[in-house]
Amino acid sequence: MHATKNRQLPLAIATSIALALASANAFAQSNETQLLNRLEQLAGELEKVKAELKQMKQKQDATPVLIAQAAAPVSASSRLGEGTQLTAYGEINYSRPRRDSSATQADVARFVTGFQHSFNEKTKVVAELEVEHAVKSSSDNGEVAVEQVFVEHRFNDSFGARAGLFLIPLGLINQNHEPHTFYSVNRPTVETAIIPSTLREAGVQLFGEQDNGISWSTGITTGFDLSKWDPLKVEGVESPLRTLHQEGQLARSKDLSFFGALDWRGIPGLRVGAGFTTGKAGHGTKGFLAPNARTTLADVHVQWTPGAWDFAAVYARGTISGAGALNASFSGAPYLVPKSFDGYYAQAAYKIPLSGDYRLSPFTRIERINTGRSFDGVVAGQNVTAYDTETIWTTGVSFNIAPTVVLKADYQKYKIVKDSDRINLGLGFSF
Amino acid sequence: MKSALTWLPTAAIVIVSPVYAGQYATVDEAAKRAFPDATEFKESVFQLSADEVRNVATVTGLPAKPVLWRSLLAMNGDKPLGVVVLDSVIGKFELIDYAVGIAYDGKIRNVEILAYRESHGYEVRLPAWRKQFFGKDKSSRLRVSEDIASISGATMSATHITDGVRRIVAVVDQMKAAGKF
Numbered sequence: 001m002h003a004t005k006n007r008q009l010p011l012a013i014a015t016s017i018a019l020a021l022a023s024a025n026a027f028a029q030s031n032e033t034q035l036l037n038r039l040e041q042l043a044g045e046l047e048k049v050k051a052e053l054k055q056m057k058q059k060q061d062a063t064p065v066l067i068a069q070a071a072a073p074v075s076a077s078s079r080l081g082e083g084t085q086l087t088a089y090g091e092i093n094y095s096r097p098r099r100d101s102s103a104t105q106a107d108v109a110r111f112v113t114g115f116q117h118s119f120n121e122k123t124k125v126v127a128e129l130e131v132e133h134a135v136k137s138s139s140d141n142g143e144v145a146v147e148q149v150f151v152e153h154r155f156n157d158s159f160g161a162r163a164g165l166f167l168i169p170l171g172l173i174n175q176n177h178e179p180h181t182f183y184s185v186n187r188p189t190v191e192t193a194i195i196p197s198t199l200r201e202a203g204v205q206l207f208g209e210q211d212n213g214i215s216w217s218t219g220i221t222t223g224f225d226l227s228k229w230d231p232l233k234v235e236g237v238e239s240p241l242r243t244l245h246q247e248g249q250l251a252r253s254k255d256l257s258f259f260g261a262l263d264w265r266g267i268p269g270l271r272v273g274a275g276f277t278t279g280k281a282g283h284g285t286k287g288f289l290a291p292n293a294r295t296t297l298a299d300v301h302v303q304w305t306p307g308a309w310d311f312a313a314v315y316a317r318g319t320i321s322g323a324g325a326l327n328a329s330f331s332g333a334p335y336l337v338p339k340s341f342d343g344y345y346a347q348a349a350y351k352i353p354l355s356g357d358y359r360l361s362p363f364t365r366i367e368r369i370n371t372g373r374s375f376d377g378v379v380a381g382q383n384v385t386a387y388d389t390e391t392i393w394t395t396g397v398s399f400n401i402a403p404t405v406v407l408k409a410d411y412q413k414y415k416i417v418k419d420s421d422r423i424n425l426g427l428g429f430s431f
Numbered sequence: 432m433k434s435a436l437t438w439l440p441t442a443a444i445v446i447v448s449p450v451y452a453g454q455y456a457t458v459d460e461a462a463k464r465a466f467p468d469a470t471e472f473k474e475s476v477f478q479l480s481a482d483e484v485r486n487v488a489t490v491t492g493l494p495a496k497p498v499l500w501r502s503l504l505a506m507n508g509d510k511p512l513g514v515v516v517l518d519s520v521i522g523k524f525e526l527i528d529y530a531v532g533i534a535y536d537g538k539i540r541n542v543e544i545l546a547y548r549e550s551h552g553y554e555v556r557l558p559a560w561r562k563q564f565f566g567k568d569k570s571s572r573l574r575v576s577e578d579i580a581s582i583s584g585a586t587m588s589a590t591h592i593t594d595g596v597r598r599i600v601a602v603v604d605q606m607k608a609a610g611k612f
Binding site: 085087116118124126152157172175176181209211213215263265266267268269271303305306307308310312351353356403404 | 455492524525548550551553554556557558559560562563574576577578579580581582583584586587590
């Protein structure tokens with residue numbers, strides 16, 4: 001039965017094929033034009049499906065590229081991983097005094113590297129480690145320092161807190177001091193001699209920002225230590241507070257300082273602000289002759305950038321009160337603690353865009369500065385009077401070869417200490 | 432299938448966006464501020480061809496960026512009012528998420544900061560600074576220290592957002608020329 005069925009199958013298939021062919025042939029003969037149209041339609045639909053498949057593949061291929069680029073847009077910093085960025089800046093300078101070429105020197109003025117890491121959407125740590133003058137050893141003049149290390153926590157969009165070692169918000173340079181943020185090879189003298197940038201102390205602060213353009217910060221930090229004053233060292237004349245700040249180095253903390261700062265940027269291109277820090281500086285030192293001495297540093301600043309112009313001005317004033325008895329004890333020593341010291345500068349720059357990222361910025365700046373405007377406790381025989389006010393003109397150009405890479409050249413002219421007249425060249429970068 | 436193709440890259444963009452941020456305006460808020468008359472916002476992804484990417488780079492003087500741009504098409508019934516394009520740029524150290532609303536005539540309707548992560552330089556959020564962009568179009572310079580004022584203490588953030596806006600204006604112009612918008 002099974003064999004019979006098998007023998008009949010080829011015959012059935014052949015019969016079916018023959019019938020089908022005959023049927024198809026008859027159909028084709030009667031509907032040939034319609035069939036061709038249908039085939040062309042199917043071929044068109046097939047091409048469409050193939051195109052869609054190709055498009056899908058292209059999009060899938062493009063997506064990883066997009067992800068990579070979205071995760072790393074044109075970057076000012078180097079991203080180490082989710083939430084972590086490497087940061088750095090450096091300044092390499094050359095200085096040639098006009099009247100004493102033997103004092104010409106080149107210096108890796110500072111190299112700073114650090115990182116920022118976000119722990120979550122509200123909390124981050126910011127840290128910077130600085131090396132000044134290239135080498136620090138027992139026989140070199142360099143310095144290694146933690147420039148900043150603080151934790152920041154935001155309570156909401158416009159209010160937060162920081163704790164750790166942070167920059168005190170004074171002037172225009174102290175918080176924004178990377179080399180591309182100022183035009184001259186060296187930072188303005190007012191913001192190094194009166195405001196000893198980068199001035200940082202350890203403490204806690206609250207800060208806020210409002211939509212009306214007001215930003216503010218206030219906090220408590222370690223302060224200055226007047227017991228560090230050395231009446232035999234000229235550093236106190238160059239910058240009275242630079243020898244007294246503590247910078248988180250085993251900082252004496254019996255007396256703390258209080259600071260506040262306010263800025264307004266309600267009009268595009270305009271910034272007006274002021275800041276201060278004040279605190280006692282005796283720290284209960286046994287036998288110290290200025291136990292109630294108070295150190296105060298304050299500033300007002302304005303920056304206006306209409307179009308390609310950049311105008312800036314800063315006035316800073318410091319006082320050290322209660323140091324009269326201490327000064328009186330420095331018999332025969334040349335450098336007393338000033339009761340007041342101050343300085344201002346006014347600066348104009350014009351940014352000329354060239355091709356690509358190239359930009360040339362000629363600038364000029366006048367500074368008037370006095371690091372010893374008055375003294376308390378001067379006794380007969382000390383022969384210390386108020387210092388003369390120095391006037392410094394700085395004129396030059398800043399040439400950006402990238403937004404944050406800059407070549408600088410300027411000439412500084414001093415009205416009183418003419419031996420300080422000099423040509424400066426500099427290279428700076430930051431990311 | 433077409434729907435899936437549209438949403439795949441959109442989802443990818445959302446997924447890769449870092450979350451460390453204060454949220455200053457939502458995407459919906461940014462879109463409604465740009466086009467208060469819109470009755471509907473359609474999510475879309477602009478896809479640039481290689482030639483269009485090159486055109487954008489040439490016109491803006493900026494490096495080429497992604498070929499895909501997440502956007503919302505603002506509609507009033509069947510009438511297109513404009514588009515809101517979403518993007519991120521680096522400020523000084525961190526990513527800034529922002530949205531740019533551009534009307535059908537090519538003029539900027541608004542620039543909204545969606546998320547800002549820097550410790551300083553929040554001033555790019557200020558309404559007064561962002562208003563400088565309003566009404567500008569592809570014929571504008573859209574460059575810091577030219578027709579857009581810089582921000583003291585936030586130069587990098589201001590520059591990078593301004594560059595980003597200039598790029599988006601060029602992208603939308605390319606899309607419009609290609610009839611994709």
